[in-house]
Each structure stands twice: as C-alpha cells, then as structure tokens.
Amino acid sequence: MAYGSDDKIESAPVKDWVNDWDWLDDGWGENAIEIWNDVREQCPVGSTERYGRAFMPVTMEAVRDIANNTEDFSSIWVNVGRPDAPRAAAPPITSDPPDHHGHRRVILPAFNPKAVAAMEQEMRDYCRKLIKDLDGMNAVDAAVQYTQHIPVHGICILTGLPEEDADLFRDWIYKNFQLAPKDNAIRLQVLTEMTHYIDAILKDRLVNPKDDLLTTIATAEIDGKEVDWGIKIGYIRLQIVAGIDTTWSAIGSGLWHFAQHNDEVQRLVAVPNDDPLWNTANEEVLRYYAPVTMARKVINDVEIAGCPMRAGEQTLVTFPAANHDPAAFEDAHIFQLDRQDNRHVAFGVGIHRCAGSNLARLEMLVAFQEWLRAFPNYSLDKSKKTTWANGQVRGPREIPVLLNR
Numbered sequence: 494m495a496y497g498s499d500d501k502i503e504s505a506p507v508k509d510w511v512n513d514w515d516w517l518d519d520g521w522g523e524n525a526i527e528i529w530n531d532v533r534e535q536c537p538v539g540s541t542e543r544y545g546r547a548f549m550p551v552t553m554e555a556v557r558d559i560a561n562n563t564e565d566f567s568s569i570w571v572n573v574g575r576p577d578a579p580r581a582a583a584p585p586i587t588s589d590p591p592d593h594h595g596h597r598r599v600i601l602p603a604f605n606p607k608a609v610a611a612m613e614q615e616m617r618d619y620c621r622k623l624i625k626d627l628d629g630m631n632a633v634d635a636a637v638q639y640t641q642h643i644p645v646h647g648i649c650i651l652t653g654l655p656e657e658d659a660d661l662f663r664d665w666i667y668k669n670f671q672l673a674p675k676d677n678a679i680r681l682q683v684l685t686e687m688t689h690y691i692d693a694i695l696k697d698r699l700v701n702p703k704d705d706l707l708t709t710i711a712t713a714e715i716d717g718k719e720v721d722w723g724i725k726i727g728y729i730r731l732q733i734v735a736g737i738d739t740t741w742s743a744i745g746s747g748l749w750h751f752a753q754h755n756d757e758v759q760r761l762v763a764v765p766n767d768d769p770l771w772n773t774a775n776e777e778v779l780r781y782y783a784p785v786t787m788a789r790k791v792i793n794d795v796e797i798a799g800c801p802m803r804a805g806e807q808t809l810v811t812f813p814a815a816n817h818d819p820a821a822f823e824d825a826h827i828f829q830l831d832r833q834d835n836r837h838v839a840f841g842v843g844i845h846r847c848a849g850s851n852l853a854r855l856e857m858l859v860a861f862q863e864w865l866r867a868f869p870n871y872s873l874d875k876s877k878k879t880t881w882a883n884g885q886v887r888g889p890r891e892i893p894v895l896l897n898r
Contacts, residue, residue, distance in 0.1 A: 502575060502675035504543055514541045514549050516573070516786065516809070517674060522881025522888075526781075529814035530826070537798035544674070545576040548800065548808040553821035553838070555798040559789060559810050560843040563590055566789035566808070568845060572885050573788045573807045574674035579681045581688070583731035584724055586787075586845055593844055595715040600728060601848055603651055603706045609851040612650060616856060619646050620863040627896070632874055635752075635892040636745045639864065644740035647856050652732050653705030654694070661690075666738045670884050691729045692722075706732070739785050740853045742888020743839075744860045746782030749889050750828065751865065752873045757830050762869050766862050774830050775858050780837035781828050783813040784888045787841065812838045813887065870897040 507518040510528050515521070521528065529551045532539045539549035550556050559566055568587050570580065582588070584596035602608070623639050633639075641663065649656040665683050673680035698711040710728045713720040751758050757774070764770050787810040791802045802808060816837045819825045823834070840847035847853070864871075873879070877893035 501678075502543065504675070511535050511539045512541070513543070514539045515543050516549075516885070517671070517883045519883070521883040523879075525813065525887055526817055529811065529817055533814070533818065536800075538800040540800075544573050544807060546803070546806040547573045548797075548802060548806070549814075550797060550809065550811055551814040551818070552798060553815040553818040556810055556812060556815040556838065557842055558797055559808060560787075560812075560838075560841065560845070562795070563844065565791065565793040565795040567792045568593075568789060570790035570807060571788055572674060573809055574680070575677060576805075576807070578674075578677055579684060581684050581730065582724055582727040583734065584727050585848070586731055586735065587727070590844065596724070596728075597844075597848060599710065599713045599715065599720070600706065600732075603709065604849050604851055606851050608651075609855055612647065612852075613855060613859065615650065616643070616647060616859045617863060619643065620860055624863060624867045631896050631898070633894060633896060635748045635864075635871075635894045636741070636889055637891060640741045640745040640748060640860065640892070642741075643744060643860050644737045644853075644856055647740070647852055648732055648736040651706060651852065652729070652736075653698075653703055653707040654729075654733070658690075662733050662737060666734060666886075669734055670738065670886050671882060674884060687730050687733065688726055691726045695722075695725060695729065735847075736849055736852075738882075738886045738888075740856050742784035742882065742886050743778060743782060743853065744857050745889040745892055746784065747778040747857065747861055748864060748894075749873070749879060749892050750778065750782065751861075752871055752892070752894055754828075755870065755872070758865050758869055760830060761861075762865055770831060771858060771862065773832055773835070775854060775861065776835045776837065777829055777832050778857065778861075779839035779854075780816045780822070780832070780835055782888070783816050783837065783839035784886050785839070785841075785847075786811050786813060786885055786887070787845070788885075810841075812841060868896045868898070871895065872897060 504515055507515050511532050533551040537552045537555050541547050567589050571587055585593050588596050627633050645659045668679050668683050695711045698708045702708045710725050789808050791804055791806045793804055795802050817825050840850040871894050874893035874895050879889050880891040882888055882890050
C-alpha cells in the first residue's frame with residue numbers, strides 16, 4: 494500500500510488474491526465468483542495489507558461465524574477502507590447491540606410485507622413506462638435505461654425522497670462505493686454533501702409533515718426519548734446508499750444472465766406471474782449474483798476458520814462468496830432456475846439481515862417479469878462490453894443488449 498501526493502491509496506493490480514486481495518481491483522467486478530472459488534480451494538480466509546490488515550472469508554461457515562459474533566466484531570465499520578477514513582453513523586446497519594434493536598424498530602414498519610405489497614402495481618406501471626420509452630430501439634443499455642431507475646423509484650415512494658434528485662443519489666453512490674474506500678477526501682465530500690441535503694429535507698418535514706418515512710424519522714423517538722439529530726440523518730443516508738445500488742445491481746446481474754440463457758427465459762415467460770418458478774428464479778439470482786459484501790471492525794483478538802484476527806483490523810463479511818460455497822449448496826457453481834433448497838445469505842445473516850429485503854425482492858421480481866415478457870428474445874450486444882462495479886456492491890453498470898423483437 495502506498496499513498497500518493499493527494500493522500501489516496503495507490504494500488505498495483507492484484508496478482509495474488511489469497512494474500513493481497515483488493516475489492517476495487519479492475520478484475521473484481523466481472524470475475525469475483527471465480528476469485529472466491531479459487532481462494533476457497535486454497536484457504537477459507539484471504540488477507541491483504543492494502544487497507545491495513547484486512548481479511549476476506551470465502552466459506553459459509555466463516556461468514557456466518559463473523560456475522561453472528563457481535564462481541565468480537567463491530568458494525569461501526571461496514572466497509573473496508575483506510576483505517577483513518579472519516580466515517581458516519583448510518584443505523585441500524587452501523588449500530589451494535591444493545592442500540593441496534595431500537596434503531597431497527599424505527600425503520601422496519603416502512604418495509605413490512607403489507608406496505609411493500611401495496612407498491613406492486615405502481616412498480617409494474619413504472620417498469621412498463623421505462624420499457625415503453627424503448628419503443629423503436631433495438632440496441633439499448635439495459636442498465637442505464639432500465640435497471641438503474643427502478644430501485645430509485647421504489648425507495649423514493651417509500652421514503653418520500655424527491656425522485657428528481659435521482660442523478661444526485663447515483664453520483665453519491667458511485668463515489669461512496671467506487672472511490673471513497675481509497676480516498677478520504679472523496680469520502681468526506683460525500684458525507685458532507687449528504688449531511689447537508691438530508692438535514693434540510695428532514696427539517697422541512699418537521700414543518701410540513703407527510704405520510705412517509707422521512708416524517709417518521711424526523712420525529713423519531715426510541716423508548717420515549719427523541720433520537721439524536723445526527724442519527725436521524727444517518728437513517729436516511731442508509732436508505733440512499735443501501736436501498737438503491739444494491740437492488741439495481743441484482744436486477745442488472747439477472748438481466749445480464751438471462752440475456753445469455755434464452756432457454757431459461759422461455760421457461761419463465763411460459764408460466765403466469767404467480768407461478769412458483771418466478772420466485773425460485775428470483776432467489777437463485779440473489780444467491781448466484783448476490784451484490785452486497787459487508788464488513789466489520791475486529792474489536793477483540795479472535796480466530797476465524799483457523800485465521801487469527803487482531804483488534805483494530807478489518808474483515809469483509811463476504812456473503813456473495815458464501816453463496817458459492819459447495820459445502821453449503823449442492824452444485825453451487827450451477828445457476829438452477831428451479832433450485833428448491835436455497836438458504837442463501839444475499840440479504841445477510843444475524844441481527845443485521847437486510848431490513849429492505851421485501852422491497853428488493855418485489856422490485857427484482859417485477860423488473861424481471863416485465864422485461865422478459867416484453868423482450869423474450871433479447872441478447873447481449875457482443876459488439877460492446879458489459880462493465881461492472883467493483884467493491885462493496887458488485888453488479889453491471891452498463892449492459893448493452895439487442896432487443897430482437
């Protein structure tokens with residue numbers, strides 16, 4: 494690891510993923526599954542010194558052991574970055590027991606199954622509008638023109654955030670995940686901009702309350718005590734950062750996959766939307782292409798899968814790698830449209846399991862159904878390249894396809 498004149502981490506390309514991994518390496522996004530499988534054949538936990546001492550578990554057992562251990566691992570660091578990086582609370586994901594439960598209670602009602610189910614028709618109408626906008630085109634970008642818009646629409650409906658600021662949200666997301674882990678100046682810039690933005694919108698809700706999550710948070714109390722204003726800002730920061738990119742990455746990965754497997758598309762479009770095959774397909778996309786890797790700060794000396802970790806170090810909680818562990822899944826390397834036994838950990842495991850999983854599943858299911866029925870013969874445009882995001886949220890950012898109507 495080296496620091497440039499502008500105080501950024503400068504890194505050479507990775508040559509040894511077992512002892513020198515880097516989730517922002519250009520090879521990660523497109524090749525992560527192969528990387529995890531290769532590391533797992535050699536050891537259960539990779540390591541690196543690029544961000545200080547940090548670890549990468551690649552087995553289901555190791556990942557579960559870390560995720561369930563809140564005594565030796567803290568969520569105050571949920572991504573691996575420079576140890577001196579400026580960080581801000583975004584509860585409940587960055588909170589530890591006993592505070593975590595109260596923070597989760599504040600936001601969880603907005604994501605309950607009934608509230609999310611009520612959004613289905615609106616999400617279908619929105620997907621159909623995006624598809625209608627492609628009329629007359631054959632070569633399109635399924636990510637830029639479709640997947641990247643859907644979860645923005647969903648999270649704005651649920652929270653009350655203004656959808657006209659979608660480009661701003663996407664800019665923050667890109668900088669936060671792709672640049673900030675190696676550049677403290679960018680991390681601080683994003684934190685500052687988001688804080689000012691959310692502060693203003695929450696203060697407006699105090700004066701002009703609405704029936705939305707923003708108003709719930711602006712007036713939030715835990716056990717009769719008003720929540721600290723900085724924590725309230727953190728709640729909304731989490732919704733923007735974690736509620737958008739994660740789902741569009743999952744939708745994009747699914748569309749990238751199905752563009753290369755028309756036999757699976759034909760199986761799906763041959764059955765009605767309420768057929769169980771759609772749900773098993775949705776879950777298999779989540780297992781195989783799980784987009785989110787979390788992290789923890791090691792707070793006590795501990796050993797995981799025979800690997801000693803010391804207080805102050807960092808570790809990934811590599812949920813996507815665990816989903817490819819052959820010890821956890823039969824034929825883990827095969828994408829099975831109708832996989833029945835599928836206890837994947839795409840949404841995490843333990844107390845920090847994703848609160849927005851109901852919304853993500855709905856957005857994915859609707860997005861797949863509407864797209865595949867509209868373009869049952871689409872394929873990748875082989876004259877162009879799919880580009881992938883690296884790091885904490887992995888997924889395709891550009892998916893050139895031919896609609897082949």
